[in-house]
Amino acid sequence: MASPNSHHIIIEPTGETLLILDTPGAKFAVWTAFEDVGDGSHDTNAEDIDDEFFHQDGLEEEITPNWTKWEEHDMSEEEENIRRRADSPLPSVSMIWEEHSTHSTAYDSVKLVAPPALVYQISSTHLITASPRFKEELASQNEGCKDENGLFHLKASRWDPDAFTILLNVLHTRYRRVPKELSLEMVAKIAVMIDYYRCGEAFELISEIWIRHLRAHHSIPKTYNRDLMLWVLVSWVFKLPKEFSRCTARALRQCTQPSIQYLELCIPPVILQAIQTRRSSAIAQVLETCNYWIDEFSDTYTCKVGEHMSFECSSMLLGALMKQMKGLGFLSPRAIAPFDGFSLESMAEGVKGMRSPVWETYNEVNELYPISHSCSLETTVVRDLGRVVARVKGLVLGDFLDEGEGLED
Structure with missing residues (x-):
């Protein structure tokens, strides 16, 4: 009964x-x-991650x-x-x-x-x-x-x-x-x-x-939070490939922890592991890009304005890059996997905001008026980083489905 x-x-x-x-x-x-x-x-002031570096999601409305x-x-x-x-x-x-209130007690x-x-x-x-x-x-x-x-x-x-x-x-x-x-x-x-x-x-x-x-x-959040993970769950259970790719992209780009918060939901471990692995790999590529240009400015960089200015040019760019990498927490101590406290998006925004040294040189045609030197971090480090981040995509739902399971259009 x-x-x-x-x-x-x-x-x-x-x-x-x-x-x-x-x-x-x-x-x-x-x-x-x-x-x-x-x-x-639903923060309308939050920058959409599909803009700037992330505009190549390939996901339409x-x-x-x-x-x-x-x-x-x-x-x-x-x-x-x-x-x-x-x-x-x-x-x-x-x-x-x-x-239960009584008159004999104070509580x-x-x-x-x-x-x-x-x-x-x-x-x-x-x-x-x-x-x-x-x-x-x-x-x-x-x-x-x-x-x-x-x-x-x-x-x-x-x-x-x-x-x-x-x-x-x-x-x-x-x-x-x-x-x-x-x-x-x-x-x-x-x-x-x-x-x-x-x-x-x-x-x-x-x-x-x-x-x-x-x-x-209830649109997909622009930030990594509880609602975003609920959307990952919903897109997985109801087989929504576009939402799944968008949600997982935002999670791996914005998560600052080595492990994704799955909230004890029924998101398969293989999906969580794929998000974590892709996040760690993408952050490592950002650091590799920065370190590549440290080596390049230290050794073999040739100034595009004039080869005779390569030492001065590379020295200023090297100093500017290392100083700002330290300020972003990439150096001293060097950031290492699993990159606790770092998110791909914040790192990309930090590098994109790096300042280049401003200095002037003279060319052979006009020796009276100086011109701004064109070598910069924007045309080297930031450019390459944009290419790296643009390749970072969300997961593909079909990669995690058993053969025969259908997808919603």
């Missing part, structure tokens, strides 16, 4: 199974904030396809409540605090009580058809497992109750009960369950509606 301290939700009135959700609303995707990690998921039209209907009170709660970034069901006693379990009446046939994991869990059920009311029992735990209700309604094809507009937070919670229960096919149509809304109202 279900506990009396529980809420009963009917998904299928004729269902022969009770699915009990214990400890609903556990913390989801907890982000550890670092001092240099900004929020700014999304064109909204002709989406499946769902039947219009009045919003039910239940759906309205789900939508309202879905906008909150916190778990929908929180721990319940009971406060109230506070007791932490676990949230009540939720009991769903469902159809096992629908779950078996849609989800291999539910099929495995229900395979052990037989007539002897029924309770006194003739119902089978299943258990789940820690899922967000609103997201879980949406999942079950979709698996039972109760689409009129399913909100058509969800927050990124809610779509991510559902994506985790889709991955866990392996029921992606059942969500192919409705997910198009959700993704369309996200593209319009």
